Amino acid sequence: MNDILPDQTPVWQYLESKVKSVLSAYGYSEIRMPIVEQTDLFKRSIGEVTDIVEKEMYTFEDRNGESLTLRPEGTASCVRAGEEHGLLFNQAQRLWYTGPMFRYEKPQKGRYRQFHQIGVETFGMANADIDAEVILLSARLWKELGILDAVTLQLNSLGSNEARAEYKDALVAYLTERKSELDEDSQRRLTSNPLRILDSKDAATQALLDSAPVLTDYLDEESRLHFTQLCETLDAAGISYEVNPRLVRGLDYYCKTVFEWVTDKLGAQGTVCAGGRYDGLVKQLGGRPTPAVGFAMGVERLILMLETLAVIPQAVTQTFDVYLAAETKAIQPRIILLADRLRDSLPGLRVRVHCAGLKNISAKARQTGAPIVLLIKANEDQQLSGTIWHNDEPVFDIEESALATAISEIWKP
Ligand code: ATP
Ligand code: MG
Numbered sequence: 001m002n003d004i005l006p007d008q009t010p011v012w013q014y015l016e017s018k019v020k021s022v023l024s025a026y027g028y029s030e031i032r033m034p035i036v037e038q039t040d041l042f043k044r045s046i047g048e049v050t051d052i053v054e055k056e057m058y059t060f061e062d063r064n065g066e067s068l069t070l071r072p073e074g075t076a077s078c079v080r081a082g083e084e085h086g087l088l089f090n091q092a093q094r095l096w097y098t099g100p101m102f103r104y105e106k107p108q109k110g111r112y113r114q115f116h117q118i119g120v121e122t123f124g125m126a127n128a129d130i131d132a133e134v135i136l137l138s139a140r141l142w143k144e145l146g147i148l149d150a151v152t153l154q155l156n157s158l159g160s161n162e163a164r165a166e167y168k169d170a171l172v173a174y175l176t177e178r179k180s181e182l183d184e185d186s187q188r189r190l191t192s193n194p195l196r197i198l199d200s201k202d203a204a205t206q207a208l209l210d211s212a213p214v215l216t217d218y219l220d221e222e223s224r225l226h227f228t229q230l231c232e233t234l235d236a237a238g239i240s241y242e243v244n245p246r247l248v249r250g251l252d253y254y255c256k257t258v259f260e261w262v263t264d265k266l267g268a269q270g271t272v273c274a275g276g277r278y279d280g281l282v283k284q285l286g287g288r289p290t291p292a293v294g295f296a297m298g299v300e301r302l303i304l305m306l307e308t309l310a311v312i313p314q315a316v317t318q319t320f321d322v323y324l325a326a327e328t329k330a331i332q333p334r335i336i337l338l339a340d341r342l343r344d345s346l347p348g349l350r351v352r353v354h355c356a357g358l359k360n361i362s363a364k365a366r367q368t369g370a371p372i373v374l375l376i377k378a379n380e381d382q383q384l385s386g387t388i389w390h391n392d393e394p395v396f397d398i399e400e401s402a403l404a405t406a407i408s409e410i411w412k413p
Contacts, residue, residue, distance in 0.1 A: 001114035007317070011303055014316040015145070016098065019118050022141045026133065028094040028120065033077040035100065039067040045076035045285060047252030049192040056103040070102035074119040075253075075278070075294060076285070082123060083287045092124040098299075110269030110301045120275075121294035123282070128226045131257045131277060131293050132233035138261060138273055138295065139239050145302070146311035151261045151272060153239065156247035157227040158255055159219040161280060167218035168194055174212050181208055198246040209246065216245045223256050230257060249274060253281040257293065265308050266301060273297035321411055323370035325354035325361050327377040331384065332358075335376050338384060338400065345404035348413050366392055372410060374403070 004012060023030075039059050046052050058070040071077055074097050082088040082095075098118045105111055120137070122130050135153065142148040158164050172194050179187060183202035190197065198209065219227070234241055241259075249258050258276035266272075275295020282290035306312050324339050326332040332355075339351045354365060365373045366389060373389035386403055388396040388410070396406045 002112060008303075010317050010319055011306065011312055012299070014312065015299065015302060015306070016118075018144050019098070019141060022137060022144060023096050023120070025140075026094070026137050028096045028137075031078060031081060031095045031097050032099075033071075033074065033081050033097060035071055035102075036068045037071055037077055037080065039069040041076050041080055041285070042069055042072060045079065045251075045253055045281060046073070047193075050250055050252060052103060052250070056105055058102045058104060072103045073101055073251075074099070074117060074296060075121060075251075075281070078119070078121045078294075079282055079285050079287070079292075083282065083285065088123050088282055088290050089288050090124070092122075094120075094122050096120045108269070110266050110298070110304055112300060116299035117296040118299060119294060119296040121292060123290050123292045125293070126279070126291035128229035128257070129233065131226075131230045132237070134275065134293055134295055135230075135234065135239065135259060136237055138297070139237075142261070145306060147263075147302075147305055147309055150265055150305065150309055151263045153234075153241040154244040154247050154260045154262055155231070155234075155241045156215070156244050156258050157219055157223050158215065158248065158258055158276070159223040161255060163218050163220040163223060164195070164215075164255070167213065167215050170213040170218070171195070171197070175208070178208055181205075195248045196250065198248050214245050215248075216243075226256055249276055253278040253284065255279050259295070261297075263305060266304055269301060271298070272301045272305060318369070318371065320350040320352040320370060321413075322349060322351045322372045322374055322407065323354065323365050323368045324351055324374045324376065325365045326358065327361060327375055329358060331376060331378045334378075334384065338376065342404055342407065346408055346411065349407070349411060365389075371412075372407060374407075 042057060043053055052072045057072055060068060062068055078095060078097060082093065087093055096119060099116065100114050101117050102114055104113060107113055120134055122134065139148065142151055172190060175182060175190055175197065179190065181204060182190070183200060183205050186197040186200050186202065186205050197205065200206065247258055247260060254276045256277040260271050261273040262270045263272055264270060273295055277293045279291045281292060324335055326335045336353055339353045342351055343349055354361065362375055365375060371390065374386050376384055376386045378384055384400040385398060386400070387394050388406055390410045398406055
């Protein structure tokens with residue numbers, strides 16, 4: 001679990017503000033859920049035989065002996081909240097959330113025990129248009145962030161529950177005959193969660209899968225049509241994708257469309273955004289049947305990408321425009337008020353006031369790297385005047401009454 005330090009938060013805020021503006025351009029509304037839920041919610045939604053439920057949850061008993069869990073993902077909580085407040089039945093909802101998620105994993109680059117996701121969930125829309133919309137929305141975000149060229153869209157259809165069950169039987173039959181050639185994890189999954197074998201990283205297992213039955217051949221007619229429509233819309237929008245018949249998601253609740261945005265810039269932790277359709281989940285959690293599509297992106301991985309690709313605008317890390325300092329101790333109390341007058345005159349101007357010792361103040365103020373440095377002195381009549389430094393050059397030497405106008409000439413909001 002990490003502290004996010006002050007030199008990092010501007011990048012987080014930059015990413016969050018880009019996400020918010022893209023989501024609002026598509027008319028999505030924010031929902032905020034608690035960080036803990038009853039353990040049972042995650043067991044019932046994510047599935048008992050998944051990595052998350054088997055070994056990654058932070059579960060504890062509260063004082064009442066009730067089993068609670070720090071949320072490992074947001075979809076289950078979102079469905080729970082939607083059901084509880086009547087947001088789901090017979091209506092179309094486009095929701096998003098952001099916040100920390102918790103999984104007891106082996107921490108490494110791009111994988112942490114408290115990490116952050118921005119998630120999107122839509123409810124009540126069964127057609128492939130909404131699958132396309134959430135993908136278009138994510139693509140627009142990559143474009144806005146300048147990382148579209150560094151990510152690839154992988155796409156697959158898992159079909160209906162029945163189609164998937166039929167495929168599962170065929171896969172298990174094929175792999176059971178070759179069980180000894182499978183890696184250890186996959187041998188175990190053969191009985192617990194066979195579809196997960198498809199994304200095994202083991203080379204020998206992958207080689208076996210080359211001639212295994214393919215999920216695509218088992219798709220039901222409706223899922224096949226749904227997938228074709230999605231692909232057609234993406235083609236028309238100019239979004240390129242790779243159909244990956246081995247793409248299955250780790251969670252039990254997906255059906256039909258699944259997708260991942262992956263990158264080769266982050267080593268092993270290459271998935272920055274993952275999602276799909278989960279038409280069965282609302283009913284599974286006790287609601288009435290409600291079609292749903294969503295995805296979640298990993299904030300830490302996206303930030304690693306922005307840093308690796310060096311696409312963070314320089315202005316993002318500059319958290320103030322003006323550094324304001326007094327040249328003498330006597331007027332120091334007055335510059336706090338002067339700063340407020342400047343904020344009144346120039347709304348949005350970010351002023352940081354020097355409140356410590358004044359030794360070498362001119363050099364110190366310029367070392368802050370502020371685009372504009374303002375050094376204030378008083379004349380014999382105790383009137384304030386200032387020297388404005390811009391890009392390390394003194395450019396104005398003027399009375400207080402002219403300061404705001406002079407700053408507005410060089411300040412770039
Ligand atoms: P992975 O295969 O990398 O374990 P996952 O399938 O478990 O990912 P999801 O549950 O789909 O991941 O979560 C969506 C996104 O959240 C991932 O694509 C990734 O970007 C991010 N994510 C998941 N787990 C972590 C983690 N422990 N630390 C940081 N980011 C994570
Ligand atoms: Mg995982």
